[in-house]
Amino acid sequence: MTEPFDFSWMVGREIAVVQLSEPDQWVFGFEASVGIGAECPWRILKNGVIAISSEDHKQQYGLAAPLDAAEVAAEILASHAISQVEVREGTADLVIKFSGGLRLEVIPISSGYESWGITAPSGYQVVAQGGGELSGWSK
Incomplete structure (x- = not known):
């Protein structure tokens, strides 16, 4: 499933922007038109524990104001370079x-809907289809 898809171009790059396009399209961008779009749950682990997730967005948890998961994620990821990219066989977990x-971790949960997509600097696109398969094409 993952062999024909090369994600090595991401190694060494940093996420420049994290944003939510309502209602449910999360963007983890490297530069204009290059990045990851997720329409499924995601989470960021820091030292092995969950630091923030898409499910935390707009939750107050007794804080002074509701969390902005995009803002928190951007702060956590700032100035951290990617060292490795893996797509799990069978589930397409990114x-x-x-x-x-x-x-x-971007976690597909649907057997029918597309869950995430990546656009490379070359314009090549990869999409995680429902059921855990990947599909790719050039524009």
Whole structure:
């Protein structure tokens, strides 16, 4: 499943922007038109524990104001370079490891809907289809 897809171009790069396009399209961008779009749950682990997730967005948890998960994620990932990218066979879970003990996990949960997509600097696109398969094409 993952062999024909090369994600090595991400190694050494940093996430420049994290944003939510309502209602449910999360963007982890490297530069204009290059990045990851997720329409499924994601989480960031810091030293092996969950630091923030898409499910935390707009939750107050007794704080002074509700959390902005995009803002928190951007702060956590700032200045951390990607060291490894893995797509898990069978589920298409996207696991991106960063310097500083950080890990972004994008977790597909649908057997029918597309869950995430990546656009490379070359314009090549990869999409995680429902059921855990990947599909790719050039524009």
